[in-house]
Amino acid sequence: MATDPVHVPSLVALLKEGSEGKKVAAVTALRILSLESEERKNEIFNAGAMQPLVALLMDGSRGAVAEAAFLLGILATSEPRRSQIFGAGTLHPLVALLREGSDGAAAAAAHALGNLATSEPRQSQIFGAGALHPLVAMLKEGSEGAKAHAAYALGNIASNSEERTAQIFKAGVLQPLVTILKEGSESAKRQAAYALGKLSEISDERSRHIAKAGALQSLVKLLKEGSKGAEEVAYALSNLAAGSNERSTQIVNAGAITPLVTLLKKGPQRANDMAASALASLAADSEERSAQIFKEDALQPLMSLLETGSGDAALALGQLAAKSEQRSAHIFRAGALQSLVSLLNGGSDRAIACAAFALGHLAANSEQRSARIAKAGVLQTLVSLVKEGSEECKVWAACALGKLAANSEDRSAQIISAGALIPLVMLLKIGSEDSKMTASDVLAGLNKHKALKAQIEKAGMLAMSNVLKGVFIFPIHVRPLPAGHEGGRRFSVSREESRV
Numbered sequence: 001m002a003t004d005p006v007h008v009p010s011l012v013a014l015l016k017e018g019s020e021g022k023k024v025a026a027v028t029a030l031r032i033l034s035l036e037s038e039e040r041k042n043e044i045f046n047a048g049a050m051q052p053l054v055a056l057l058m059d060g061s062r063g064a065v066a067e068a069a070f071l072l073g074i075l076a077t078s079e080p081r082r083s084q085i086f087g088a089g090t091l092h093p094l095v096a097l098l099r100e101g102s103d104g105a106a107a108a109a110a111h112a113l114g115n116l117a118t119s120e121p122r123q124s125q126i127f128g129a130g131a132l133h134p135l136v137a138m139l140k141e142g143s144e145g146a147k148a149h150a151a152y153a154l155g156n157i158a159s160n161s162e163e164r165t166a167q168i169f170k171a172g173v174l175q176p177l178v179t180i181l182k183e184g185s186e187s188a189k190r191q192a193a194y195a196l197g198k199l200s201e202i203s204d205e206r207s208r209h210i211a212k213a214g215a216l217q218s219l220v221k222l223l224k225e226g227s228k229g230a231e232e233v234a235y236a237l238s239n240l241a242a243g244s245n246e247r248s249t250q251i252v253n254a255g256a257i258t259p260l261v262t263l264l265k266k267g268p269q270r271a272n273d274m275a276a277s278a279l280a281s282l283a284a285d286s287e288e289r290s291a292q293i294f295k296e297d298a299l300q301p302l303m304s305l306l307e308t309g310s311g312d313a314a315l316a317l318g319q320l321a322a323k324s325e326q327r328s329a330h331i332f333r334a335g336a337l338q339s340l341v342s343l344l345n346g347g348s349d350r351a352i353a354c355a356a357f358a359l360g361h362l363a364a365n366s367e368q369r370s371a372r373i374a375k376a377g378v379l380q381t382l383v384s385l386v387k388e389g390s391e392e393c394k395v396w397a398a399c400a401l402g403k404l405a406a407n408s409e410d411r412s413a414q415i416i417s418a419g420a421l422i423p424l425v426m427l428l429k430i431g432s433e434d435s436k437m438t439a440s441d442v443l444a445g446l447n448k449h450k451a452l453k454a455q456i457e458k459a460g461m462l463a464m465s466n467v468l469k470g471v472f473i474f475p476i477h478v479r480p481l482p483a484g485h486e487g488g489r490r491f492s493v494s495r496e497e498s499r500v
Helices: 007-017 020-034 038-046 050-059 062-075 081-087 091-100 103-116 120-128 132-141 144-158 162-170 174-183 186-199 204-212 215-224 230-241 245-253 257-266 269-283 287-295 299-306 311-321 325-333 336-346 349-363 367-375 379-388 391-405 409-417 421-430 433-446 450-459 462-471
Strands: none
Touching: 007 020, 007 038, 007 050, 020 038, 020 050, 020 062, 038 062, 038 081, 050 062, 050 081, 050 091, 062 081, 062 091, 062 103, 081 103, 091 103, 091 120, 091 132, 103 120, 103 132, 103 144, 120 144, 120 162, 132 144, 132 162, 132 174, 144 162, 144 174, 144 186, 162 186, 162 204, 174 186, 174 204, 174 215, 186 204, 186 215, 186 230, 204 215, 204 230, 204 245, 215 230, 215 245, 215 257, 230 245, 230 257, 230 269, 245 269, 245 287, 257 269, 257 287, 257 299, 269 287, 269 299, 269 311, 287 311, 287 325, 299 311, 299 336, 311 325, 311 336, 311 349, 325 336, 325 349, 325 367, 336 349, 336 379, 349 367, 349 379, 349 391, 367 391, 367 409, 379 391, 379 409, 379 421, 391 409, 391 421, 391 433, 409 433, 421 433
């Protein structure tokens, strides 16, 4: 929609110089205009609205304060506007409004704080300013709109901090969030699902409490009903299923697979990703659940999603391939290799880790697939990831190298020639516990082949040889290379959103 270059500046001028009544009328008009488009928001912000809005927030009438808080929240849906609004001193007035404002004004403050809480420094400052308890009170006693804003703000504040998440959980949010899932408005249910997804990240204990409170059945019910919050519901189910055979089985028995596959086929991109992530969590370590997902015709939509560069699709395909020659063959024949290699060479850290994970499982127990994967040129990339990638990338790249090296002296020699030994030994010495176990497994596998000692001697790596001798002095328990959630690890889904 084309913007009116005269209309917005005139309204901003009234914000600065008009009477109190005209200021309220102007901010209300600007709030309505801001909902039209991102272009409108930029126009309002660039016309100089921020400072008079902050002034109204600090010293306006009750009506003006609420309208100013709502408009600032709407404008805080992207950077750099968000940083500038926060930097203008809005934090303490917004928290005061949470505590002391009317239901509508407090809801406006919660909305603004939720949109501002999308980075660790701001999340920490909002929490430190005392936002927790008034937000929890709003979650329990506010209007439906206020509850939605409170749940959303609490979800974002929980991000990036186990300490904050634990304190939010201990503040008594679980039962009101589950009640909202069952009885709240559509918007409130959506944000409650989002908050529960955040609270369940990387915590089996909290996930158990959430499941025990009856959230799983309510979440699946929302999914079946085609809720507009299906993306948030799938996100919550993904985190709640992760690492738990019991919860995954409960979710499947409640009927989640069919609506998740439907969402995978028909949802927008972000909902597709969340559905793929949830299916990956459900498929992990279960032949029965993986077979059910495959029978629901999930392969083709996952392949289509993979072609867009989705790490979640790669993760789901890797989980489905795990321990199943038949499914691995189907996935490989569907053309996964090319897309996974592209993702390995150009995705985000998490997407790269997921691609390595999938390639490792597709290589497992198949000489033909392993040969084709190696021929696609991934060995050097995987070695580079073990050397320089994120922690998750290092682990899954090492796993993939181990799978590709298995029972092939030629590929083992290629992996060693690509420079894998030093980064693998460094991973063994200074990596995480998972990294150490994985590196130990891979080195043990490589040590079965003559190529290992020959390459070490050829390179004159006497010191490295001594290190490796130390590694293999004692018998090594070679466990299966990690699948999606083994060893206490899991791919978590993390989101911080800004919504109107």
